[in-house]
Amino acid sequence: MSQQRKKSKGAADANTPSVGARVGETVRMDAPIDAAGLRALQAPLKELYREDPHEAHTPISARADWRDHGITTNVDVWSGRTRAGLHPATGGDGDDACSGDMLLEALIACAGVTMRSVATAMGLSITRADLRADGEFDARGTLGIDREVPVGVTGLSITATLETDASDADLERLARSTERYCVVGQSLATPPTVTIRRANPN
Known part of the structure:
Protein backbone atom coordinates (compact mmCIF):
# COMPACT_ATOMS: atom_id res chain seq x y z
CA MET A 1 0.00 0.00 0.00
CA ALA A 62 -14.64 9.37 -1.88
CA ARG A 63 -13.21 6.94 -4.46
CA ALA A 64 -12.29 3.26 -4.30
CA ASP A 65 -11.62 0.28 -6.58
CA TRP A 66 -11.04 -3.48 -6.54
CA ARG A 67 -7.52 -3.55 -7.98
CA ASP A 68 -6.25 -6.17 -5.50
CA HIS A 69 -7.31 -9.78 -5.03
CA GLY A 70 -9.30 -11.06 -2.10
CA ILE A 71 -12.30 -9.52 -0.39
CA THR A 72 -10.73 -6.08 -0.33
CA THR A 73 -11.38 -2.54 -1.53
CA ASN A 74 -8.67 0.05 -2.15
CA VAL A 75 -9.73 3.48 -0.93
CA ASP A 76 -8.13 6.77 -1.92
CA VAL A 77 -7.47 8.66 1.31
CA TRP A 78 -5.83 12.01 2.02
CA SER A 79 -2.48 10.40 2.87
CA GLY A 80 -2.40 7.95 -0.06
CA ARG A 81 -4.25 4.67 -0.43
CA THR A 82 -5.72 2.30 2.14
CA ARG A 83 -6.80 -1.28 1.49
CA ALA A 84 -9.83 -2.28 3.51
CA GLY A 85 -10.84 -5.87 4.06
CA LEU A 86 -12.90 -8.15 6.24
CA HIS A 87 -12.67 -7.74 9.99
CA PRO A 88 -11.33 -10.88 11.72
CA ALA A 89 -14.77 -11.28 13.29
CA THR A 90 -16.20 -11.82 9.79
CA GLY A 91 -13.39 -13.92 8.30
CA GLY A 92 -10.55 -11.48 7.70
CA ASP A 93 -6.92 -12.11 8.61
CA GLY A 94 -6.26 -8.69 10.12
CA ASP A 95 -3.81 -7.61 7.40
CA ASP A 96 -6.16 -4.99 5.95
CA ALA A 97 -7.79 -1.93 7.41
CA CYS A 98 -11.20 -2.39 8.99
CA SER A 99 -13.89 -0.10 7.61
CA GLY A 100 -15.43 0.06 11.08
CA ASP A 101 -12.19 1.51 12.42
CA MET A 102 -12.11 3.90 9.46
CA LEU A 103 -15.64 4.98 10.36
CA LEU A 104 -14.52 5.79 13.88
CA GLU A 105 -11.46 7.60 12.52
CA ALA A 106 -13.68 9.81 10.36
CA LEU A 107 -15.99 10.40 13.31
CA ILE A 108 -13.24 11.36 15.73
CA ALA A 109 -11.54 13.57 13.14
CA CYS A 110 -14.74 15.52 12.57
CA ALA A 111 -15.60 15.64 16.26
CA GLY A 112 -12.09 16.78 17.13
CA VAL A 113 -12.10 19.62 14.60
CA THR A 114 -15.63 20.62 15.62
CA MET A 115 -14.77 20.55 19.32
CA ARG A 116 -11.63 22.59 18.78
CA SER A 117 -13.53 25.15 16.70
CA VAL A 118 -16.21 25.51 19.37
CA ALA A 119 -13.63 25.69 22.17
CA THR A 120 -11.78 28.39 20.25
CA ALA A 121 -14.97 30.37 19.66
CA MET A 122 -15.78 30.08 23.38
CA GLY A 123 -12.32 31.33 24.31
CA LEU A 124 -11.51 28.23 26.35
CA SER A 125 -7.90 27.55 27.31
CA ILE A 126 -7.05 23.90 26.57
CA THR A 127 -3.41 22.88 26.86
CA ARG A 128 -3.85 19.23 25.88
CA ALA A 129 -6.59 17.11 24.34
CA ASP A 130 -6.81 13.35 23.89
CA LEU A 131 -9.85 11.98 22.08
CA ARG A 132 -11.11 8.43 21.75
CA ALA A 133 -14.03 7.00 19.76
CA ASP A 134 -15.55 3.63 20.64
CA GLY A 135 -18.32 1.40 19.39
CA GLU A 136 -19.12 -2.21 18.65
CA PHE A 137 -20.86 -4.30 16.05
CA ASP A 138 -22.51 -7.68 16.34
CA ALA A 139 -21.01 -9.88 13.61
CA ARG A 140 -24.21 -11.93 13.43
CA GLY A 141 -25.92 -9.00 11.73
CA THR A 142 -23.58 -8.52 8.77
CA LEU A 143 -23.15 -12.31 8.37
CA GLY A 144 -26.92 -12.72 8.04
CA ILE A 145 -27.16 -15.15 10.94
CA ASP A 146 -29.96 -13.36 12.78
CA ARG A 147 -32.21 -10.77 11.13
CA GLU A 148 -33.12 -9.35 14.52
CA VAL A 149 -29.53 -8.30 15.13
CA PRO A 150 -28.62 -4.76 13.96
CA VAL A 151 -26.01 -4.64 11.20
CA GLY A 152 -24.45 -1.30 12.05
CA VAL A 153 -22.01 -0.10 14.66
CA THR A 154 -23.82 0.58 17.92
CA GLY A 155 -22.97 2.25 21.19
CA LEU A 156 -20.92 4.95 19.49
CA SER A 157 -19.24 7.29 21.93
CA ILE A 158 -16.54 9.93 21.90
CA THR A 159 -14.50 10.67 25.00
CA ALA A 160 -12.37 13.80 25.15
CA THR A 161 -9.86 14.15 27.97
CA LEU A 162 -8.88 17.80 28.22
CA GLU A 163 -6.31 19.67 30.28
CA THR A 164 -8.19 22.90 30.94
CA ASP A 165 -9.32 25.34 33.58
CA ALA A 166 -12.74 25.70 31.93
CA SER A 167 -15.79 25.41 34.16
CA ASP A 168 -17.98 22.33 34.23
CA ALA A 169 -20.77 24.37 32.63
CA ASP A 170 -18.49 25.38 29.75
CA LEU A 171 -17.39 21.78 29.21
CA GLU A 172 -21.01 20.61 29.13
CA ARG A 173 -21.76 23.29 26.55
CA LEU A 174 -18.70 22.23 24.56
CA ALA A 175 -19.89 18.62 24.51
CA ARG A 176 -23.43 19.58 23.45
CA SER A 177 -22.19 21.86 20.70
CA THR A 178 -19.81 19.21 19.40
CA GLU A 179 -22.66 16.71 19.16
CA ARG A 180 -24.85 19.25 17.40
CA TYR A 181 -22.36 20.57 14.85
CA CYS A 182 -20.26 17.48 14.04
CA VAL A 183 -21.13 16.74 10.40
CA VAL A 184 -20.05 13.09 10.47
CA GLY A 185 -21.77 12.45 13.79
CA GLN A 186 -25.03 13.93 12.53
CA SER A 187 -24.72 12.00 9.26
CA LEU A 188 -24.69 8.66 11.08
CA ALA A 189 -28.37 9.13 11.90
CA THR A 190 -29.15 8.77 8.18
CA PRO A 191 -27.94 5.60 6.41
CA PRO A 192 -26.49 6.24 2.93
CA THR A 193 -28.35 5.46 -0.27
CA VAL A 194 -26.53 2.77 -2.26
CA THR A 195 -26.71 2.93 -6.06
CA ILE A 196 -25.14 0.34 -8.38
CA ARG A 197 -24.41 1.27 -12.00
CA ARG A 198 -23.05 -0.82 -14.85
CA ALA A 199 -19.67 0.23 -16.21
CA ASN A 200 -19.63 1.22 -19.87
CA PRO A 201 -17.91 -1.52 -21.90
CA ASN A 202 -14.68 -0.43 -23.56
Missing part, protein backbone atom coordinates in the same frame (compact mmCIF):
# COMPACT_ATOMS: atom_id res chain seq x y z
CA SER A 2 1.36 3.37 -0.95
CA GLN A 3 1.85 5.83 1.86
CA GLN A 4 2.67 8.66 -0.52
CA ARG A 5 1.12 11.85 0.77
CA LYS A 6 -1.46 13.43 -1.45
CA LYS A 7 -4.12 16.07 -1.19
CA SER A 8 -7.81 15.33 -1.13
CA LYS A 9 -9.98 17.01 -3.74
CA GLY A 10 -10.74 19.76 -1.27
CA ALA A 11 -7.24 20.28 0.07
CA ALA A 12 -5.08 23.23 -0.88
CA ASP A 13 -1.35 23.26 -1.41
CA ALA A 14 1.00 25.82 0.10
CA ASN A 15 0.50 28.22 -2.81
CA THR A 16 -3.28 28.01 -2.88
CA PRO A 17 -5.37 30.46 -0.83
CA SER A 18 -7.61 28.94 1.82
CA VAL A 19 -11.38 28.86 1.46
CA GLY A 20 -11.56 32.29 3.06
CA ALA A 21 -9.75 33.72 0.05
CA ARG A 22 -12.83 33.50 -2.14
CA VAL A 23 -14.32 36.27 -0.03
CA GLY A 24 -11.11 38.22 0.18
CA GLU A 25 -9.02 36.71 2.96
CA THR A 26 -6.27 34.11 3.17
CA VAL A 27 -5.59 32.43 6.51
CA ARG A 28 -2.74 30.05 7.33
CA MET A 29 -4.45 27.18 9.11
CA ASP A 30 -1.18 25.84 10.59
CA ALA A 31 -0.76 28.99 12.70
CA PRO A 32 -2.33 29.46 16.16
CA ILE A 33 -5.83 30.90 15.97
CA ASP A 34 -7.98 32.51 18.65
CA ALA A 35 -11.67 33.38 18.84
CA ALA A 36 -11.18 36.65 16.97
CA GLY A 37 -9.19 34.93 14.25
CA LEU A 38 -11.82 32.23 13.86
CA ARG A 39 -14.57 34.85 13.60
CA ALA A 40 -12.56 36.72 10.98
CA LEU A 41 -12.15 33.50 9.02
CA GLN A 42 -15.78 32.42 9.14
CA ALA A 43 -17.72 35.69 9.20
CA PRO A 44 -17.39 36.37 5.43
CA LEU A 45 -18.47 32.80 4.71
CA LYS A 46 -21.49 33.07 7.00
CA GLU A 47 -22.49 36.32 5.30
CA LEU A 48 -22.10 34.72 1.89
CA TYR A 49 -24.23 31.72 2.87
CA ARG A 50 -26.96 33.91 4.35
CA GLU A 51 -27.14 35.95 1.16
CA ASP A 52 -26.98 32.91 -1.12
CA PRO A 53 -27.84 29.61 0.64
CA HIS A 54 -26.93 27.68 -2.52
CA GLU A 55 -23.28 28.60 -1.93
CA ALA A 56 -23.38 26.63 1.34
CA HIS A 57 -24.08 23.34 -0.46
CA THR A 58 -20.66 21.67 -0.47
CA PRO A 59 -20.15 18.43 -2.44
CA ILE A 60 -17.78 15.85 -0.97
CA SER A 61 -16.82 12.44 -2.33
Whole structure:
Protein backbone atom coordinates (compact mmCIF):
# COMPACT_ATOMS: atom_id res chain seq x y z
CA MET A 1 0.00 0.00 0.00
CA SER A 2 1.36 3.37 -0.95
CA GLN A 3 1.85 5.83 1.86
CA GLN A 4 2.67 8.66 -0.52
CA ARG A 5 1.12 11.85 0.77
CA LYS A 6 -1.46 13.43 -1.45
CA LYS A 7 -4.12 16.07 -1.19
CA SER A 8 -7.81 15.33 -1.13
CA LYS A 9 -9.98 17.01 -3.74
CA GLY A 10 -10.74 19.76 -1.27
CA ALA A 11 -7.24 20.28 0.07
CA ALA A 12 -5.08 23.23 -0.88
CA ASP A 13 -1.35 23.26 -1.41
CA ALA A 14 1.00 25.82 0.10
CA ASN A 15 0.50 28.22 -2.81
CA THR A 16 -3.28 28.01 -2.88
CA PRO A 17 -5.37 30.46 -0.83
CA SER A 18 -7.61 28.94 1.82
CA VAL A 19 -11.38 28.86 1.46
CA GLY A 20 -11.56 32.29 3.06
CA ALA A 21 -9.75 33.72 0.05
CA ARG A 22 -12.83 33.50 -2.14
CA VAL A 23 -14.32 36.27 -0.03
CA GLY A 24 -11.11 38.22 0.18
CA GLU A 25 -9.02 36.71 2.96
CA THR A 26 -6.27 34.11 3.17
CA VAL A 27 -5.59 32.43 6.51
CA ARG A 28 -2.74 30.05 7.33
CA MET A 29 -4.45 27.18 9.11
CA ASP A 30 -1.18 25.84 10.59
CA ALA A 31 -0.76 28.99 12.70
CA PRO A 32 -2.33 29.46 16.16
CA ILE A 33 -5.83 30.90 15.97
CA ASP A 34 -7.98 32.51 18.65
CA ALA A 35 -11.67 33.38 18.84
CA ALA A 36 -11.18 36.65 16.97
CA GLY A 37 -9.19 34.93 14.25
CA LEU A 38 -11.82 32.23 13.86
CA ARG A 39 -14.57 34.85 13.60
CA ALA A 40 -12.56 36.72 10.98
CA LEU A 41 -12.15 33.50 9.02
CA GLN A 42 -15.78 32.42 9.14
CA ALA A 43 -17.72 35.69 9.20
CA PRO A 44 -17.39 36.37 5.43
CA LEU A 45 -18.47 32.80 4.71
CA LYS A 46 -21.49 33.07 7.00
CA GLU A 47 -22.49 36.32 5.30
CA LEU A 48 -22.10 34.72 1.89
CA TYR A 49 -24.23 31.72 2.87
CA ARG A 50 -26.96 33.91 4.35
CA GLU A 51 -27.14 35.95 1.16
CA ASP A 52 -26.98 32.91 -1.12
CA PRO A 53 -27.84 29.61 0.64
CA HIS A 54 -26.93 27.68 -2.52
CA GLU A 55 -23.28 28.60 -1.93
CA ALA A 56 -23.38 26.63 1.34
CA HIS A 57 -24.08 23.34 -0.46
CA THR A 58 -20.66 21.67 -0.47
CA PRO A 59 -20.15 18.43 -2.44
CA ILE A 60 -17.78 15.85 -0.97
CA SER A 61 -16.82 12.44 -2.33
CA ALA A 62 -14.64 9.37 -1.88
CA ARG A 63 -13.21 6.94 -4.46
CA ALA A 64 -12.29 3.26 -4.30
CA ASP A 65 -11.62 0.28 -6.58
CA TRP A 66 -11.04 -3.48 -6.54
CA ARG A 67 -7.52 -3.55 -7.98
CA ASP A 68 -6.25 -6.17 -5.50
CA HIS A 69 -7.31 -9.78 -5.03
CA GLY A 70 -9.30 -11.06 -2.10
CA ILE A 71 -12.30 -9.52 -0.39
CA THR A 72 -10.73 -6.08 -0.33
CA THR A 73 -11.38 -2.54 -1.53
CA ASN A 74 -8.67 0.05 -2.15
CA VAL A 75 -9.73 3.48 -0.93
CA ASP A 76 -8.13 6.77 -1.92
CA VAL A 77 -7.47 8.66 1.31
CA TRP A 78 -5.83 12.01 2.02
CA SER A 79 -2.48 10.40 2.87
CA GLY A 80 -2.40 7.95 -0.06
CA ARG A 81 -4.25 4.67 -0.43
CA THR A 82 -5.72 2.30 2.14
CA ARG A 83 -6.80 -1.28 1.49
CA ALA A 84 -9.83 -2.28 3.51
CA GLY A 85 -10.84 -5.87 4.06
CA LEU A 86 -12.90 -8.15 6.24
CA HIS A 87 -12.67 -7.74 9.99
CA PRO A 88 -11.33 -10.88 11.72
CA ALA A 89 -14.77 -11.28 13.29
CA THR A 90 -16.20 -11.82 9.79
CA GLY A 91 -13.39 -13.92 8.30
CA GLY A 92 -10.55 -11.48 7.70
CA ASP A 93 -6.92 -12.11 8.61
CA GLY A 94 -6.26 -8.69 10.12
CA ASP A 95 -3.81 -7.61 7.40
CA ASP A 96 -6.16 -4.99 5.95
CA ALA A 97 -7.79 -1.93 7.41
CA CYS A 98 -11.20 -2.39 8.99
CA SER A 99 -13.89 -0.10 7.61
CA GLY A 100 -15.43 0.06 11.08
CA ASP A 101 -12.19 1.51 12.42
CA MET A 102 -12.11 3.90 9.46
CA LEU A 103 -15.64 4.98 10.36
CA LEU A 104 -14.52 5.79 13.88
CA GLU A 105 -11.46 7.60 12.52
CA ALA A 106 -13.68 9.81 10.36
CA LEU A 107 -15.99 10.40 13.31
CA ILE A 108 -13.24 11.36 15.73
CA ALA A 109 -11.54 13.57 13.14
CA CYS A 110 -14.74 15.52 12.57
CA ALA A 111 -15.60 15.64 16.26
CA GLY A 112 -12.09 16.78 17.13
CA VAL A 113 -12.10 19.62 14.60
CA THR A 114 -15.63 20.62 15.62
CA MET A 115 -14.77 20.55 19.32
CA ARG A 116 -11.63 22.59 18.78
CA SER A 117 -13.53 25.15 16.70
CA VAL A 118 -16.21 25.51 19.37
CA ALA A 119 -13.63 25.69 22.17
CA THR A 120 -11.78 28.39 20.25
CA ALA A 121 -14.97 30.37 19.66
CA MET A 122 -15.78 30.08 23.38
CA GLY A 123 -12.32 31.33 24.31
CA LEU A 124 -11.51 28.23 26.35
CA SER A 125 -7.90 27.55 27.31
CA ILE A 126 -7.05 23.90 26.57
CA THR A 127 -3.41 22.88 26.86
CA ARG A 128 -3.85 19.23 25.88
CA ALA A 129 -6.59 17.11 24.34
CA ASP A 130 -6.81 13.35 23.89
CA LEU A 131 -9.85 11.98 22.08
CA ARG A 132 -11.11 8.43 21.75
CA ALA A 133 -14.03 7.00 19.76
CA ASP A 134 -15.55 3.63 20.64
CA GLY A 135 -18.32 1.40 19.39
CA GLU A 136 -19.12 -2.21 18.65
CA PHE A 137 -20.86 -4.30 16.05
CA ASP A 138 -22.51 -7.68 16.34
CA ALA A 139 -21.01 -9.88 13.61
CA ARG A 140 -24.21 -11.93 13.43
CA GLY A 141 -25.92 -9.00 11.73
CA THR A 142 -23.58 -8.52 8.77
CA LEU A 143 -23.15 -12.31 8.37
CA GLY A 144 -26.92 -12.72 8.04
CA ILE A 145 -27.16 -15.15 10.94
CA ASP A 146 -29.96 -13.36 12.78
CA ARG A 147 -32.21 -10.77 11.13
CA GLU A 148 -33.12 -9.35 14.52
CA VAL A 149 -29.53 -8.30 15.13
CA PRO A 150 -28.62 -4.76 13.96
CA VAL A 151 -26.01 -4.64 11.20
CA GLY A 152 -24.45 -1.30 12.05
CA VAL A 153 -22.01 -0.10 14.66
CA THR A 154 -23.82 0.58 17.92
CA GLY A 155 -22.97 2.25 21.19
CA LEU A 156 -20.92 4.95 19.49
CA SER A 157 -19.24 7.29 21.93
CA ILE A 158 -16.54 9.93 21.90
CA THR A 159 -14.50 10.67 25.00
CA ALA A 160 -12.37 13.80 25.15
CA THR A 161 -9.86 14.15 27.97
CA LEU A 162 -8.88 17.80 28.22
CA GLU A 163 -6.31 19.67 30.28
CA THR A 164 -8.19 22.90 30.94
CA ASP A 165 -9.32 25.34 33.58
CA ALA A 166 -12.74 25.70 31.93
CA SER A 167 -15.79 25.41 34.16
CA ASP A 168 -17.98 22.33 34.23
CA ALA A 169 -20.77 24.37 32.63
CA ASP A 170 -18.49 25.38 29.75
CA LEU A 171 -17.39 21.78 29.21
CA GLU A 172 -21.01 20.61 29.13
CA ARG A 173 -21.76 23.29 26.55
CA LEU A 174 -18.70 22.23 24.56
CA ALA A 175 -19.89 18.62 24.51
CA ARG A 176 -23.43 19.58 23.45
CA SER A 177 -22.19 21.86 20.70
CA THR A 178 -19.81 19.21 19.40
CA GLU A 179 -22.66 16.71 19.16
CA ARG A 180 -24.85 19.25 17.40
CA TYR A 181 -22.36 20.57 14.85
CA CYS A 182 -20.26 17.48 14.04
CA VAL A 183 -21.13 16.74 10.40
CA VAL A 184 -20.05 13.09 10.47
CA GLY A 185 -21.77 12.45 13.79
CA GLN A 186 -25.03 13.93 12.53
CA SER A 187 -24.72 12.00 9.26
CA LEU A 188 -24.69 8.66 11.08
CA ALA A 189 -28.37 9.13 11.90
CA THR A 190 -29.15 8.77 8.18
CA PRO A 191 -27.94 5.60 6.41
CA PRO A 192 -26.49 6.24 2.93
CA THR A 193 -28.35 5.46 -0.27
CA VAL A 194 -26.53 2.77 -2.26
CA THR A 195 -26.71 2.93 -6.06
CA ILE A 196 -25.14 0.34 -8.38
CA ARG A 197 -24.41 1.27 -12.00
CA ARG A 198 -23.05 -0.82 -14.85
CA ALA A 199 -19.67 0.23 -16.21
CA ASN A 200 -19.63 1.22 -19.87
CA PRO A 201 -17.91 -1.52 -21.90
CA ASN A 202 -14.68 -0.43 -23.56
